[in-house]
Amino acid sequence: MTWRQFLFVLPLLLLVSVFSLYPIITSGVYSFFDYQTNDQTRNAMYTGGHLNAPLFHEDGKYLNFYLKKDLQLVDEPGQATIAALQADIEAAIEPYAQKKEPITLPQPEEERILAVIGEIRQRIRSLEEAYPGTELNISENADTLLKEMETCIVGSNFIGLKGYQRLVGDTRFFAALRNTLVFTVISVFFELIIGMGLALVMNRSIRGIGIVRTVSLIPWAIPTAVSALIWTYLYDGTSGIVARVFTQLGLIASPELLLTSAGGTMAAAIIADVWKTTPYMALLLLAGLQVIDRGLYESASVDGAGPMRTFTQITLPLLKPSLLVALLFRTLDAFRVYDLIAVLTKGTPETLSIYAYKVMIGQGNYGYGAVIVLAMFLCVGLIALLYVKVLGAELMND
Amino acid sequence: MTSLATTKKTTPSRERLNPLIWLVIALFLFVMVFPFLWILITSFKPGAEIYGRDTAFRLIAVNPTIDNYTTVINKGILDAVKNSVIVSLITTLYVVFVASMSAYIIARFSFRGKRMLMGLILGISMFPQMIIIGPVFNMFYNLKMLNSYWVTMAYSTITLPSAVWIMIAHFKRIPLSVEEAARIDGCSQWQALWIVIFPMAAPGVFTTAIMTFIAAWNEYLLTLTLNSDKAYHTVPVAINALRTQFTILWGEITAATVLVIIPTLIIVLLFQRQIVSGITSGAVKE
Numbered sequence: 001m002t003w004r005q006f007l008f009v010l011p012l013l014l015l016v017s018v019f020s021l022y023p024i025i026t027s028g029v030y031s032f033f034d035y036q037t038n039d040q041t042r043n044a045m046y047t048g049g050h051l052n053a054p055l056f057h058e059d060g061k062y063l064n065f066y067l068k069k070d071l072q073l074v075d076e077p078g079q080a081t082i083a084a085l086q087a088d089i090e091a092a093i094e095p096y097a098q099k100k101e102p103i104t105l106p107q108p109e110e111e112r113i114l115a116v117i118g119e120i121r122q123r124i125r126s127l128e129e130a131y132p133g134t135e136l137n138i139s140e141n142a143d144t145l146l147k148e149m150e151t152c153i154v155g156s157n158f159i160g161l162k163g164y165q166r167l168v169g170d171t172r173f174f175a176a177l178r179n180t181l182v183f184t185v186i187s188v189f190f191e192l193i194i195g196m197g198l199a200l201v202m203n204r205s206i207r208g209i210g211i212v213r214t215v216s217l218i219p220w221a222i223p224t225a226v227s228a229l230i231w232t233y234l235y236d237g238t239s240g241i242v243a244r245v246f247t248q249l250g251l252i253a254s255p256e257l258l259l260t261s262a263g264g265t266m267a268a269a270i271i272a273d274v275w276k277t278t279p280y281m282a283l284l285l286l287a288g289l290q291v292i293d294r295g296l297y298e299s300a301s302v303d304g305a306g307p308m309r310t311f312t313q314i315t316l317p318l319l320k321p322s323l324l325v326a327l328l329f330r331t332l333d334a335f336r337v338y339d340l341i342a343v344l345t346k347g348t349p350e351t352l353s354i355y356a357y358k359v360m361i362g363q364g365n366y367g368y369g370a371v372i373v374l375a376m377f378l379c380v381g382l383i384a385l386l387y388v389k390v391l392g393a394e395l396m397n398d
Numbered sequence: 399m400t401s402l403a404t405t406k407k408t409t410p411s412r413e414r415l416n417p418l419i420w421l422v423i424a425l426f427l428f429v430m431v432f433p434f435l436w437i438l439i440t441s442f443k444p445g446a447e448i449y450g451r452d453t454a455f456r457l458i459a460v461n462p463t464i465d466n467y468t469t470v471i472n473k474g475i476l477d478a479v480k481n482s483v484i485v486s487l488i489t490t491l492y493v494v495f496v497a498s499m500s501a502y503i504i505a506r507f508s509f510r511g512k513r514m515l516m517g518l519i520l521g522i523s524m525f526p527q528m529i530i531i532g533p534v535f536n537m538f539y540n541l542k543m544l545n546s547y548w549v550t551m552a553y554s555t556i557t558l559p560s561a562v563w564i565m566i567a568h569f570k571r572i573p574l575s576v577e578e579a580a581r582i583d584g585c586s587q588w589q590a591l592w593i594v595i596f597p598m599a600a601p602g603v604f605t606t607a608i609m610t611f612i613a614a615w616n617e618y619l620l621t622l623t624l625n626s627d628k629a630y631h632t633v634p635v636a637i638n639a640l641r642t643q644f645t646i647l648w649g650e651i652t653a654a655t656v657l658v659i660i661p662t663l664i665i666v667l668l669f670q671r672q673i674v675s676g677i678t679s680g681a682v683k684e
Contacts, residue, residue: 001509004587009515012500012562015554020522023530023537030532201423212423214670215430221666221673222659223616225634229641230433230655233440233648239454241436275429280677287678328524336526339618343638353528360532361623373529380525 024377030370031164034157037364041154044102048156049110053099056152059145060093063120066137073134078127085123092116102154110153121146163371172355173372177379179349182266184334187273191330194274195281202282203289216279224276228343231272235259235344265348269341273334281326288322289315328387332380352376434659441466441652448648466653470640475654477629478636479661482615485632488550489614490607493557497606501565502591506577523559530555531623538624545627552620557610564609564679568602569595601672608669609676615662633658 001009033045040052064086071079092113096103105113124142167173198216202209219227234242237256247255258264292315300310316323338353347354356376360369440448442462447453453460504512534552538544572595580594596603618634625631631639637654640647666673 001503001507001511005503005507005509008499008503008587008591011496012558015496015551015558016518016522019530019534019552019555020525023533024525026533026536027529197422198426201419212427213674214667215427217666217670217673218434218663219430220677221612221616222662223618223634225616225618225638226655226658227433229638229651230437232646233652234433234436236646236648239448239648241455244455275433279430283674283677287674332524336528338528339634343618353526356528357531361535366532366536369532373526373532376526377529384524 027370027373030366031374032158032160033367034159034163035365035367035370037366039364041151042157042367045158046102046104046154046156047158049105049107050102050154051096051105051110051113052102052152052154053096054101056149057093057096057099059149059152060089062141063089063138063145066141069137073136074131078130081123081127081130085120085127088123089120092120105153113153114150117146117149157367159367163368166368167371167375172350173352173375176350176352176355179266180335180337180351180353183269183273183337183349183351184331187270187277187334188327188330190270190274191278191281192327194278195285195326198278198282199285199289202286213283216282219276220280224339225343227276228272228340231268231275232259232344235268259345262349265345269337269344269349272344273337273340276340277330277333281330284326284329285319285322288319288326292318324387328384331383331387335380335383336376352379437652437655440648441656443649445647445649466649467657470650470654470657473640473650474628475636475640475657478631478633479658481630481636482632482658483661485547485550485553485621486611486614488547489553489557490611492550493554493561493610494603494607496554497558497561497565498591498596498603501562501569502587502595504562505566505569506574519559519562522555523563527556527619531619534620535623543624545625545630547630549620549624549630550614552624553614553617556617556620557613560613560676561606561610564606564676565599565602567679568599568605571602572598601675604669605672605676605679608665608672612662612665612673 029045034042035045036042040055067082067086067089071082074082121142124138128136128139198212202212231242234240235258237243237254237259240255240258243252243255243258246252246258252258252264258268296314296318297310300314305313336353337351338357341347341349341351341354342357347358350358352372353376356369356372359365359372439457439459442464443453443456443459444461444463444465447456447459447461503509504516530552535544538548538552576598577590577594580590585593615632616634617632621630621632621635625635628636628639637651637658640651640654
C-alpha cells in the first residue's frame with residue numbers, strides 16, 4: 001500500500017482504533033484490577049501503593065479541630081502537650097494539603113506514615129491517661145479518624161486472574177449464559193423456519209407479493225427499544241391484548257404471568273424477537289434463493305423430482321452460503337440481546353449483556369464487568385468459529 | 399446479486415397458488431401489522447378506557463380523543479425526534495465519507511494486510527457492543543464529552559463496518575476501465591474516487607446512507623449510557639423515559655410511538671429497494 005492509499009484508510013483506522021480496539025484492550029486491562037468507581041479505595045487502577053491524600057489531610061484537620069476544643073478542658077502543661085501534638089499532626093498532613101487525587105506511595109513512605117499514625121495514637125492515649133476525669137472531645141473521635149487515616153493508604157488493587165477465577169464460580173454468570181443460549185437457540189430456530197417459509201413464498205411470482213416484503217420491512221426498521229415497548233403494552237397484565245388472548249387460549253394461567261414469571265418473560269422476549277427479525281432472515285434467504293439458476297428447478301421437475309426432493313437436493317445445498325451468513329449474523333445478534341429485554345421487562349430473563357451492564361454501569365464495578373464482557377467476547381468468537389468450521393463456508397474470500 | 403425487484407418483473411408466468419398459502423400469507427401480514435394497528439387504536443383512547451375492564455379491548459374508542467398526542471408533544475417528544483434527526487444525519491454524513499475512502503482502496507487495490515483489515519471490519523460488526531460501554535463511558539467522562547452530540551463518534555462502531563462492506567460490494571461493480579480512463583486524463587486517486595467512482599456508485603452510496611441512518615436512528619445503548627441528560631435523548635431513549643416508576647401511561651406511550659414511527663414508515667416506503675439491497679449486500683456472493 002502506498003502512503004497515499006494509506007491516507008484514504010486512515011480515518012477508518014482512527015475511528016476503529018479509538019472506539020473499538022482501544023475499548024477492547026482497555027477492558028482487558030480493567031479485568032485484571034478490582035476496579036470499582038463507587039469505592040474510594042478502588043476507583044482507579046493502582047499497581048503500587050497509594051495514599052488517598054485528600055481524605056488523609058481532611059482526617060488530620062478533624063483531629064486538630066477536636067484537640068483545639070480540648071485546649072479549654074486541660075491545665076497549662078496539658079495545653080502545651082496538645083499544642084505540640086497539633087503541630088506534629090499539622091506537619092504530618094501538610095504535604096498533602098493541595099492534593100485533589102490519590103497519590104502514589106513508595107514502600108518506605110507508607111511505613112513512615114503508618115509509624116506517624118501509631119505515634120499520634122500513642123500520644124492521644126497518654127493525654128487521656130493524664131486526665132482520667134475529663135471527657136475529652138478527642139477521645140470520642142480519635143479511634144475512627146485514625147483508623148480512617150490508616151485506610152487512606154491503599155494497596156495495589158491489581159488482582160491478576162482473580163476476576164476470572166470469580167467468574168468460574170459465579171452461578172449468576174452461568175445462569176445468564178444459559179438464559180442467553182436458550183433465548184438465542186429458540187429465537188434463531190423459529191426465525192430460520194418461518195423465515196425460510198417466507199423466503200420461499202416471496203420467491204414465487206405472485207401478483208402483489210411485493211406487499212409482503214414492504215410490510216415485513218417495517219418491524220425490522222423501527223428501533224428495538226420502541227418495538228419492545230409496544231410489546232410491553234401488548235403483554236401488559238391488565239390492558240394487554242396479547243396477554244388476554246394467550247390466557248383465553250389457555251397458553252398461560254393468568255395474563256400478568258407473561259411479564260412476571262421466568263418462563264413467561266423468556267417466551268415473551270422470544271416472541272417479540274421472532275416478530276421483529278424473521279423478516280430480516282427471510283430477506284437474506286430470499287437473496288440467496290434468487291441467485292439459484294431457475295434452469296436447475298426445470299431440469300429437476302423434468303426428471304420427476306417432487307417439491308420436497310427439489311428442496312432438499314437443490315435448494316438447500318445451493319442456499320448453504322447464504323444460510324450460513326444469515327444464521328451467523330442472527331445468532332450473534334441474538335446472543336448480544338440487550339435493548340429488547342432491558343425495555344420489555346427491565347432485565348428478566350437476565351442475559352449476559354443485561355448482567356454485564358448491571359455490574360458495570362449499575363454497580364460501577366468496571367473490573368468484574370470487563371471480565372463478563374470478555375467472556376461474552378470469547379463466546380462470540382467460538383460461535384463464529386463453530387459456524388465457519390461446521391458449515392464450512394468461506395466468508396472472507398473475495 | 400440480482401435485484402429482487404427486477405427478478406420478479408422478468409419472470410414471465412404468474413403462478414396459481416393454493417388457498418392454504420394465501421391463508422398463511424394473510425396470517426403473516428396480520429401478525430406483522432397488528433401491533434402497530436393496536437397502538438394506533440389505543441392512542442386515541444382516553445385513560446379510563448385503556449384501563450377499564452370492558453373498554454380496554456374495544457376496537458374503537460367510545461370517546462376518541464387526541465389528548466394523548468397533545469400531552470406527549472407538550473412533554474417534548476418532538477425534541478427527541480429533532481435530536482434523532484441531528485444525530486442520525488451527522489453519523490450518516492461522516493460514515494459515508496469515511497467508508498467511501500476505505501472501500502475504494504479495499505475494492506480497487508491489493509495490498510499487504512488487506513485480509514486482516516477486512517477481517518477486522520467483519521469482526522467489529524460481530525462483537526457485542528457491551529464490550530466498549532465501560533471504557534467509552536470513562537473516555538467520554540474524562541474528556542467531558544458526556545451529554546453532547548459527540549456520541550455520534552461512538553456510533554461508528556455500529557455503523558462503519560456494514561457501511562464499508564456495502565460500499566466495497568458496490569464499488570467492485572464499476573468497471574476498472576472507467577477509472578483507468580480517468581487516470582489517463584490526469585485524475586489523481588482522490589479525484590478518481592470523488593469525481594468518477596462515487597457518482598457512478600450513487601445507488602450503493604444511497605443504500606449505505608439509508609442503512610447507516612436507520613442504524614443510528616435505532617441506537618439505544620450508547621445514548622442511554624453516554625447522554626443521560628434529557629436534552630440529548632434520542633427517540634428510543636426518550637420514549638422509554640415516558641415510563642414512570644410506578645404507573646405506565648399507555649395512552650401517552652402509544653401516541654408517542656405512533657408519532658416516532660412515522661419517520662421510519664416514510665423511509666421504509668420510499669426506500670424499500672435500497673434497504674433490501676443493503677440488508678443483502680455482502681450476504682450473497684455474485
